[in-house]
Amino acid sequence: MRRRLVLFDLDNTLIDRSATFTRWTAEFVSERRLHDAAAAWFADNDGDGFVPRERLFAEARIRFRLPDSVEALCATYRDRMPQLAHCRPEVLAGLADLRRAGRRVGVVTNGHPRQQVATMRYTGVAECVDGWAASVEEGVRKPARRLFEIAAARCGVASLADGGWCVGDDPTADIGGGRAAGLDTIWVRRVSEWPIGPAGAEDPPDHQVTDVVDAFAIIRAEDATEASSRSGG
Structure with a gap:
């Protein structure tokens, strides 16, 4: 039986968040006329986006003697990052194809809705999915099952009981969380080996x-298998 629900992670799954952060860093360092080593400092301290922005900018404010408040730095960052993001046309087309095939497609993301929702809108992802759930807005983070349930409901799927798919790059948040929510998982590999851990x-x-x-x-192949079974092939 075809599973209707397909949930995707956003950062470094649907969009290249690492490249977006590199673009933001280059722009910020240039605008603030910081020394060349500042770009490397941001790259080293970003934590692939997992370091809270409040902590990152509190440290940056002291290190680079920035006059802005931490709150102002976070706000301008969250406004600018989405404007620098990009989603490849073939990814948008893939999302649209899944919906045309009758899938309910959503995004489940850890992050601030001010940034994550704006990113989906700037890149066109928002127009290609049925719904989304962002952790800060919902008060719960992946890998908690509850965030997957919220995302499913926003896509018009009342329960995770019928299963589905979760696609993401993070072994714990996306793959561990998706599996715990009863979903089949597809890992978008950014390292060579599956890590040992939770x-x-x-x-x-x-x-x-x-x-x-x-x-x-992989997901479309499920449709082909179902069609073959119906036809007796």
Whole structure:
């Protein structure tokens, strides 16, 4: 039976968040006329986006003697990052194809809605999905099952009981969380090996890909299998 629900992570799954942050850093360092080492400092202290922005900018404010408040730095960052983000046309097309095939497609993301929702709107992702859930707005973070339930409901799926798919790059938040929510998982691999840890090698994803576009093909293959079964092939 075809699982209707497909949930995607946003950062470094549907969009290249790392490249976006690099663009933001270059622009910020240039505008503030900081020394060349500042870009490397931001890259080293970003924590792939997992370091709270309040902590990052509190440290940056002291290190680079920035006159702005931490609150102002966070606000301008969250406004500017979405404007620098990009989603490849083939990714948008893949999302649209899933919806045309009858899937309910959503985004489940850890982050601030001011930034994450704006990113989806600037990149066109918002127009290609049925709904989304952002952790700060909902008061719960992946890998908690509750955030997946909220995302499913926003997509018009009342329960996770019928299963579905979760696609993401984070072994714990996306793959561990998706599996705990009863979803089949596709890991968008950014490192060479499945890591050992809370969602470690003994509990790997159902599929691994190096590009989210390949995840669309895996999900669409389920439709082909179902069609073949109906036709007796």
